[in-house]
Amino acid sequence: MTPDRTAARLIAGETPTEDQMRAYWRATDEGLCNRAETVAVLAALSARPSDLGLMRSFVQYVQESAPPVALPSARHAVNIVGTGGGLSTFNISTSASFVVAAAGGKVIKSGSSAYSSSVGSGDILNALGLPGAKSDHLTDAMLSETGLAFAAQGRYAPILKRLAISAMPLNFKVIGRFVNALGPLISPYKMRAHVIGASSPQLFKQIHGIAASLNIPAFVVHAKLGVDELLSICPNICQWNHQDSASRLEPLELGLASGSPEALAGGDLQTNIALMTDLLQGRAGPVASQTVALNAGAALYAGGVAPDLAAGTRLALDCIADGAPYRKLEQARAFLSAEAPKVGRAA
Numbered sequence: 001m002t003p004d005r006t007a008a009r010l011i012a013g014e015t016p017t018e019d020q021m022r023a024y025w026r027a028t029d030e031g032l033c034n035r036a037e038t039v040a041v042l043a044a045l046s047a048r049p050s051d052l053g054l055m056r057s058f059v060q061y062v063q064e065s066a067p068p069v070a071l072p073s074a075r076h077a078v079n080i081v082g083t084g085g086g087l088s089t090f091n092i093s094t095s096a097s098f099v100v101a102a103a104g105g106k107v108i109k110s111g112s113s114a115y116s117s118s119v120g121s122g123d124i125l126n127a128l129g130l131p132g133a134k135s136d137h138l139t140d141a142m143l144s145e146t147g148l149a150f151a152a153q154g155r156y157a158p159i160l161k162r163l164a165i166s167a168m169p170l171n172f173k174v175i176g177r178f179v180n181a182l183g184p185l186i187s188p189y190k191m192r193a194h195v196i197g198a199s200s201p202q203l204f205k206q207i208h209g210i211a212a213s214l215n216i217p218a219f220v221v222h223a224k225l226g227v228d229e230l231l232s233i234c235p236n237i238c239q240w241n242h243q244d245s246a247s248r249l250e251p252l253e254l255g256l257a258s259g260s261p262e263a264l265a266g267g268d269l270q271t272n273i274a275l276m277t278d279l280l281q282g283r284a285g286p287v288a289s290q291t292v293a294l295n296a297g298a299a300l301y302a303g304g305v306a307p308d309l310a311a312g313t314r315l316a317l318d319c320i321a322d323g324a325p326y327r328k329l330e331q332a333r334a335f336l337s338a339e340a341p342k343v344g345r346a347a
Contacts, residue, residue, distance in 0.1 A: 006021065050202070065158070089264040099325045198228055232256040
């Protein structure tokens with residue numbers, strides 16, 4: 001079937017096969033599909049109920065066209081990232097990344113501008129003077145030195161940029177919702193594991209199904225309040241890609257206190273920077289601190305630093321109380337300020 005017939009089927013509400021969709025994405029990537037058709041396909045995919053096969057075909061094409069790079073320092077690295085959508089919170093996974101690095105883990109943080117929250121990971125990292133590295137050499141050097149690195153948007157598969165340009169001037173967060181939800185599964189780097197938050201039970205099952213079938217090392221999580229991260233104030237579910245069933249995680253069983261979702265609310269860029277700064281220095285309230293510790297604990301467990309999630313959470317809580325995550329932020333900022341020009345010239 002030709003790419004234009006595949007697109008016509010999809011736009012008409014039919015479901016092409018996974019092979020047909022991979023062929024369509026290949027044609028799109030090669031510039032063989034016109035812009036209007038690409039926008040119509042993105043809109044159709046984003047408007048319809050998500051289909052596991054259509055989702056998997058996109059992730060598989062990205063993996064084949066732009067295989068994840070294995071950095072020398074990333075063998076034990078993890079990523080903490082969410083699908084977007086659901087209840088809006090402050091930058092929990094970004095904050096947790098600094099906690100993980102301060103506790104002895106390694107993190108390559110991916111992320112972009114805001115999707116479901118007011119301020120996305122990319123927004124706040126840029127404002128803090130921590131942009132994505134411009135080369136793999138710099139990413140590897142920063143990860144080795146500080147335990148923390150940030151994936152640059154330009155490092156992702158070329159088809160993602162092509163799709164975003166095709167959608168302009170439309171808002172890609174709306175027209176490309178299908179692609180955004182799959183972002184956590186298409187990291188440009190090989191890592192030990194990905195801690196992936198899903199904002200709904202359906203998306204949790206789909207992300208897990210894709211990770212399982214494509215052998216992506218993912219620890220998928222979902223909070224019952226409808227958040228794409230673990231929350232300390234409600235029941236959660238979690239599941240490794242190789243596990244057949246999900247486990248229920250009760251924060252109270254880990255000794256975490258209950259609280260209100262309002263304690264996790266974010267705001268504009270400056271508000272979120274202030275919230276994150278207080279948290280990393282150990283000055284945030286218990287709900288915010290424990291929620292970040294829970295997510296950091298999952299990453300410490302996934303990265304092999306802690307034997308289980310409970311032990312990882314305790315380690316993260318101690319780390320936050322000490323203020324070490326803020327010192328890690330300062331170390332990362334100092335590294336980029338001093339080393340980026342030298343490493344960039346060497347590359």
